[in-house]
Amino acid sequence: MKHNNTNRYLPQSSVCDDIPRACNHQLVLKEFAKEQSLVIQLRAIVLPALKTEQSSELVSQMFESILDCSSKAIAELQHCLSDAPAVHMLVDDKKTVQRISKDIIDSNARPQHNHQSKRSKRVSESMSFETPVPHYDGHQWRKYGQKQINGAKYPRSYYRCTYRKEQGCKATKTVQQYDPVVTDAGGRDHSMMYTAIYYGRHTCNFNGNDNGISARKDNGERNTHINHDHVNYNNNQRSIVSVTCLQPDDDHKKFLGDNVHFDTKINMDWQLDPIESVQLDFDNWNWE
């Protein structure tokens, strides 16, 4: 399976302690990038929680202005540094969860089966992601198996939708850890990466669930869930706040862009680097 290396975390700020040195422009760029990422995440938390149209409009504009300021500063810095390689800004949360493959096999090309085989996954209805947080994808899953796979270092886990029994939702997914290639210039180990493969579209209606992850509607208009949980990443226990917008209105779309779903995970300990993710865009996925 192909792994896309554009999947990056913000590098930790490693300050060089040698006393006399010139301004570390790369560090400045990195810190700006980190700031932008944090602002974007903060925006994703704050805007859906605002009550009125007017206040969200105002706050949205303020966020835009803040991001615009740092973008201009970054652009100016990069202009001054002709040899500075482009810094990948995390201006787009989508970059943190990479869709790495999409298997589409024309269903007309395959032989007809009147009874669908219980033991063969429908490759035609799958999508695959790389992510450090495979369990935070906006849906609830029930593990039903684990298997050591030939030649793989880590076992593969099998999940089905929690609401399969009650609602007949057929969605399943598999999660498998892999060792990512470490290409970070700082030699930092971005371990704990997973490949998550999703099979089948969710047909469940997952309002009102409350097991493990708390979900709520903040009001009638904004169908927004705020989830709190923890994740262990590189041996650091981190608090995760996950915001999921199910039916974004125009205001949401304004700051979400075309991706109508989002899921930004922020680290509540600001001394540590944030983890971001994105709500998988199940509804807009072309399953056929």
Added chain:
DNA sequence: TTAATTTGACCGGG
């Protein structure tokens, strides 16, 4: 007590 996970058995396709 209920719900979720673990784990070896089981199953069927290749």
Added chain:
DNA sequence: CCCGGTCAAATTAA
């Protein structure tokens, strides 16, 4: 027969 997906009893967590 091997492989990987699923089942379900036992175990653990809530």
